[in-house]
Amino acid sequence: MDLEAIKFLANLMEEKGLTSLDIHDGDQTISLQRQAAPMPSFDYAPPAAPVIVPQQEPKQESGKNVGDVVNFNHVTELKSPMVGTVYVSPSPGADPYVKIGDKVKKGQVLCLIEAMKLMNEYTAPQDGEIVDINIHDGDLVEYGQCLFTIY
Numbered sequence: 001m002d003l004e005a006i007k008f009l010a011n012l013m014e015e016k017g018l019t020s021l022d023i024h025d026g027d028q029t030i031s032l033q034r035q036a037a038p039m040p041s042f043d044y045a046p047p048a049a050p051v052i053v054p055q056q057e058p059k060q061e062s063g064k065n066v067g068d069v070v071n072f073n074h075v076t077e078l079k080s081p082m083v084g085t086v087y088v089s090p091s092p093g094a095d096p097y098v099k100i101g102d103k104v105k106k107g108q109v110l111c112l113i114e115a116m117k118l119m120n121e122y123t124a125p126q127d128g129e130i131v132d133i134n135i136h137d138g139d140l141v142e143y144g145q146c147l148f149t150i151y
Helices: 003-016
Strands: 020-025 028-033 076-079 084-087 109-115 118-123 128-133 146-150
Touching: 003 020, 003 028, 084 118, 109 146
Parallel strands: none
Antiparallel strands: 020 028, 076 146, 084 109, 109 118, 128 146
16 A cells, blocks of 8 residues: 555544544555544533522502512413313404403403303403403313413
């Protein structure tokens, strides 16, 4: 083998990431070996302990936080009691029963759920304010699916 052939093989080893190569050609044998590239070391330092900064509670005015901030500790998810098709208004094209920001009373109708050709009124279990509506008119809902969040 000539020097050019050996250089070609050495370049091939590096290109392919080989650490050794043995070639047998008749009565000639050539063995090439190289050290693998060292793996980069990563120093691991555990994260610093989090700093907990106490926050001041906003002042309450008439049961609502200042600046319309919602305390999510007092938010309740209203979940579907059945599988069915949900309707957010009493008839097509009519105004919805509730909108985000509406104040509702216990027992007020929030939507209708049609199950087995029966229309079931879904009512508010408590007084509160509608924070989020997670359904659209005509949606198929599952048992336990969140329909509304109320504060």
